[in-house]
Amino acid sequence: MPSIIEIENLTKDYEVGFWRKRKVRALDGLSLTVVPGEIFGFLGANGAGKTTTLKLLMRLIFPTAGHARILGRDIADVSMHSKIGYLPENPYFYDYLTAREFLEYCGELFNYPHVVRRKLAADLLSRVKLDEKSWDVQLRKLSKGMLQRVGLAQALINDPEVVFLDEPMSGLDPVGRREVRDLVAALRDEGKTVFMSSHILSDIEVLCDRVAILQRGRLAHLGPLAVLRQRAGKSNHVEVVATGTKAATLIPYLPVAYRSGVADTASGLRIEVPLEKNVDEVIAGLRKVGGQLVSVQPIRQSLEELFLGE
Numbered sequence: 560m561p562s563i564i565e566i567e568n569l570t571k572d573y574e575v576g577f578w579r580k581r582k583v584r585a586l587d588g589l590s591l592t593v594v595p596g597e598i599f600g601f602l603g604a605n606g607a608g609k610t611t612t613l614k615l616l617m618r619l620i621f622p623t624a625g626h627a628r629i630l631g632r633d634i635a636d637v638s639m640h641s642k643i644g645y646l647p648e649n650p651y652f653y654d655y656l657t658a659r660e661f662l663e664y665c666g667e668l669f670n671y672p673h674v675v676r677r678k679l680a681a682d683l684l685s686r687v688k689l690d691e692k693s694w695d696v697q698l699r700k701l702s703k704g705m706l707q708r709v710g711l712a713q714a715l716i717n718d719p720e721v722v723f724l725d726e727p728m729s730g731l732d733p734v735g736r737r738e739v740r741d742l743v744a745a746l747r748d749e750g751k752t753v754f755m756s757s758h759i760l761s762d763i764e765v766l767c768d769r770v771a772i773l774q775r776g777r778l779a780h781l782g783p784l785a786v787l788r789q790r791a792g793k794s795n796h797v798e799v800v801a802t803g804t805k806a807a808t809l810i811p812y813l814p815v816a817y818r819s820g821v822a823d824t825a826s827g828l829r830i831e832v833p834l835e836k837n838v839d840e841v842i843a844g845l846r847k848v849g850g851q852l853v854s855v856q857p858i859r860q861s862l863e864e865l866f867l868g869e
Contacts, residue, residue, distance in 0.1 A: 561631075563721060563752050564593035564616075568625035571611050585611045587776040588625070593754060593769075598747050600763040601756040603773030609756045610648055612773075613725050616754075617645055629721060641669065644714035648725040648756075650706070654699035658684060658709045661698060665716045683712035688738045703730035711739065722746060724755045728762055740766060797834065797857055799841050802827040804850035812844035827853055 571586040586608040593599045603609045614620045616627055618634050632639040652661055659680050666676025684694055687708040693701060698709065707730045714722055727743070728736045740762055746753055757763055763770060764784060772780040780787050801809075806821045806828060813821065813830075817840070820831035828850065830841050838855055845852060 561595070562592035562628075563595045563630060564591075564599075564754060565628040566591050566612075566616075566625070567627065569612065569615060569622055569627055570624040571608075571615060571620065572623045585776055586615070589773075589776075589778055590625075591771055591778065591781055593752060595752050596747060596750055597768040598743060598753040598755060598766050600767035600770035601754060601773075602758075602760075602763060602770055606775075607773040608776040609773060610725055611776075613645075613647075613723055613754075613756060616723065641717060642720045644717065644719035644722040646710045646714040646722075646724045646727055648729065650710040652698045652706065652709065655697055657695045657697055658689060658701070658705075658712075659694045661709065662712055662716060665713045669717045679716060680712075683715055684709075686715075687712045687742065688735075704732060704735050707731055708735070708739075711742070719751065721752045721754065724753065724757075726757055727755060728757060728759045736762065797832050797838055797855060799830040799832065799838060799855050800827050800853040801830070801845050801850045802853055804828060804845065804848045808848050809844055809850060812847045814840060817841065 567590050569586060569589040570584070572582045572584050574580045575583050585606075589608070589612060601609055601612070611620070615622050616629065616634055617640075618637065627634045630639055630642055653664075656664065662680035662683060663673075663676045666679050671679065681694075684691075689705060689708045689712070693705055698706065701709070707727070711724075711727060714724070724743070727739055731739060736759065743753055743755065743766055755763075755767070767784070769783050770780070770787070771778060806823045809828065809830075810818050810821055814837075817830065817832050817837065822829050832838060832841060835857075842852060844850075
């Protein structure tokens, strides 16, 4: 499948200091591709290079080395911007415009007639679930979560083929996060491609087809989440939770290989075994000491562990 976003050896150095300037590398040789119709998660701790990457792709700053293409065009070709949408991490809006006026202004930038941009503004504000009574309130009077919804609406004003979202859940309450999550999923259903940076790992796990994790400006992990977890080597482990007994009581009735994985916890006894077929031996041991089985579930390495490099 052809790539809709291509990044090759993208590097960015910043000069810091006053008298004695020195270079700090914010992004170091990033290479990745994004295919059409996927939601691509872009993760990393603060300072890892996520926002730098998005600003480079939007041509707000310029790379030290490397290049990138979006929709088959070099990022230096600004005419390509008519086919993409962008929500920055900290968007700035004209304080004294209302939400409706701001979206109509954005529509005018794309040369939409007055009637069309008026309808677009209303449709998009409804789509991002901004309360209608706030449509004609000055933006300076809206909360951060409301402004985030307005920002999402402006990113969609031109019906883009690719949408870049930098922390789209920022400032939203749990209900708002769910609504935005549904909106992003709907964009994929419409055939659009979404490149999304977020610190909210649960949203990334639910939404994204593939993820890239940056660590100190370098690409540390890339691929489908299930594949990344398998590489970590814990994907086949199984956790058994039981009550009615203690670790010291059960351990003598288990094979030696499993004994190090037995621990008492606040919720009961936790036993970790390497394979699903080993669960029968644990259950047999529990029966001998009068323990009760509570649950059996696979252990997956969490996205947080990958994120932290554990």
